[in-house]
Amino acid sequence: MKRVFAALLSAGLLATASAGVARAELVLAMFEEIGCAYCTMWHNEIGPIYPKTKAGEVAPLRRVDLMKPIPEDIVLDSKPHFTPTFVLLRDGVEIARLEGYPGEDFFWGLIEALLREQPEWAENGNKTKGGAEG
Numbered sequence: 001m002k003r004v005f006a007a008l009l010s011a012g013l014l015a016t017a018s019a020g021v022a023r024a025e026l027v028l029a030m031f032e033e034i035g036c037a038y039c040t041m042w043h044n045e046i047g048p049i050y051p052k053t054k055a056g057e058v059a060p061l062r063r064v065d066l067m068k069p070i071p072e073d074i075v076l077d078s079k080p081h082f083t084p085t086f087v088l089l090r091d092g093v094e095i096a097r098l099e100g101y102p103g104e105d106f107f108w109g110l111i112e113a114l115l116r117e118q119p120e121w122a123e124n125g126n127k128t129k130g131g132a133e134g
Contacts, residue, residue: 028087030042085100
């Protein structure tokens with residue numbers, strides 16, 4: 001029985017090695033609350049465009065209600081106090097943060113500055129998917 005288990009384990013490890021190492025998940029969490037005027041502005045100005053941009057491809061958006069307990073799969077440096085707060089997460093762990101929504105013109109530059117520090121940004125090359133710089 002031990003030999004069968006060892007053989008299966010080895011086969012699984014070889015398959016994983018040949019498939020490459022699994023990539024950590026990069027997500028942009030948007031902490032928001034009902035009645036937040038800046039959240040509404042973001043959803044009107046950026047929301048429809050974001051998933052079509054390079055930023056949206058590199059770090060898909062995850063909406064989080066600030067008034068509810070922080071989901072167990074998210075680890076933050078500190079609880080957000082302002083809405084919206086955008087937190088860049090790698091495998092659920094905070095790696096960068098943008099507090100507030102400075103308007104469409106400034107949002108793209110600030111978010112892309114956070115994302116340019118991540119390897120996924122360079123790996124996506126100069127793909128343009130609409131919206132901002134792409």
